[in-house]
Amino acid sequence: MNGDLGPLIGEARIVVCCGSGGVGKTTTAAVLALQAAQSGRRAVVVTIDPARRLADAMGLAELTNHPAPVPLTASGELWAMMLDTSQTFDELVRRHAADDTQVERIFANRFYRNISGALSGTQEYMAAEKLYELHHDPRFDLVVIDTPPTRNALDFLDAPGRLTRFLDHRLYRILMAPTRFGMKVVNVAAQAVLKTISRVVGGEVIADVIAFFQAFDGMEAGFRERATAVMALLRDPSTRYLIVASPRHDTVSEATFFADKLADNGVNVAAVVINRLHPRFGEGTSAEAQHSAGSAKSAAQRALWENLAELRLVAERESEAIHPLLERAGDAVVASVPLQPSDIHDLAGLTHLSRYLFD
């Protein structure tokens, strides 16, 4: 549980931090990038939703979708940015569009404006897309990315594929069929589907969708090619996965689920970080302390033993909760960070945490 993540950040080109929301992923990503920068790498950390004060500390008060240098007191080169899903999507459209007219038509479409916020998986896809872009940016040799807190952790690996599947969707083909082949013949089933949707949500929603797909026509190939490249990068051996969990059954089961899914995709977990671990008081068990409470000579003594029993129980419950993840971790480096008395909001706080992750 006191593994050293030094070799990981020394070798990797990309470190992907995964785990449920609220387990300290953003903070962990920031600690890794800071340490990497201080050990001579040109590191950039991409965060999804940093706590405001951490964002301030990293110079991200002005939210931006492009990396900005973080002022460090020690030597090292650290950059940080916060992912803006819709800006990243806009850039992707600009890159693949045939001309400005196509860009304008897409940007003006209401359905398109909704995609970045509403289509499930878009945020994950844009995180992966940004990862690809930064990986090929000569300013950096290490990208540390904090993934969106998805319910299904696999979304991140799968996200580029999801968008292409969306574009391949039956409805899309139905809608595009007339313009593609220059015919107005939409089959009976397709008409029924369109009619139903129009009756439920009104015709203008359908009109928006059709306009979007028409505006998008010709760009699918570029999108698909890029998505394939991004998917390959996510599976590249120089991309390492780090799982962050807190010592609770729910975050641990999400973490082990993700480790399994990674394994299904031929990817191993390189490291596991367990945050917010309660301290263990002494070698004995909770039951032993409870027993001593029973035979205590005074009420004050009994209360002290009971408190010890309760706090040991918390620690025991945590070890039990993390057990499946440790079993699952295999050869991965496992490190843990004890519960901190307050939240981390500055570089000094990040430096303080690094002692638990690095020798």
Place this chain on the structure above:
Amino acid sequence: VDSLQFFSASRLVIVAGKGGVGKTTVTAVLARAAADAGLRVLVVDVEGKAGLAGLLSSDSEPILGYEDRVLVDGLGPRGAGSVIGRSIAADHALGDYLDEHGFSRISRRLANSGILDVVSTAAPGIEDILVLGKIKQIERSGVADLIIVDGPAAGHAITFLQSASGLLDAVKVGPIETQAREVLSMLGDPQRCQVMLVALPEETPVNELIETSYALEDRIGVALTPVVINGIYPPGPPAGRATGDLAAAAEFRAARCELQDTQLQRLAGELPLPQIRLPFVFTAGLHVNDVVELAAAFTAEIGRLE
């Protein structure tokens, strides 16, 4: 406040809060406490996650289905009420919706074709509206005295509740528009619907609780119940002249309680809503009997409210 009066304040309570704050536990505790006060309670899970059923009934399947399931038996008209559980997922709600609006012939196929993904992108919030619409229908039907929804996790609570007003921007006609209006009027009526926010007595959760409270009241106009602060460490013993592990444990407990008090006071200063405080339960795993005890603590807290 009289507990029966408290639990009868609105027909629907949506429990909301970030992941990990104990939202599901609070849903179960509220259900148990209201049933103990004599109400017929329906608990609704909207995410298909395990846990809620097991906190109310030790012999229930962990994941609730789309059908009603009795989790706690009632004791007749004068005794404790029953607790029924079910889940409501968007695709099921869509199937029902289409059936009820005369789309039955192709509705099942439509709901299964993944088309919801496309439509919900075209009109964001449509999935949430389907779920809220179904909840509204149950609320109107009067099958339960109190419906408690274990709300969606993370920041999704605001989006979930905002779906009705958001959808009205995009959809101007059709049955979904009617549905959105009806949901909006339910959310805006404190006698029909209130939101119960849950947080832990820690820095970030308290900040988020404050932000969410203002966002819900200002942007959605939904009424809030007292906030529930979950997992509060009861004060520990003074370290006194103790040494070794006993002293270290007592000092840790004292430090933890101090941090917690700081956050509770800050919350009281920044958010003018009463607090219902639930104790941390020192146990290897929360079970039905712990929920029964927490429900008693919850009812006692209501008694202290002014």
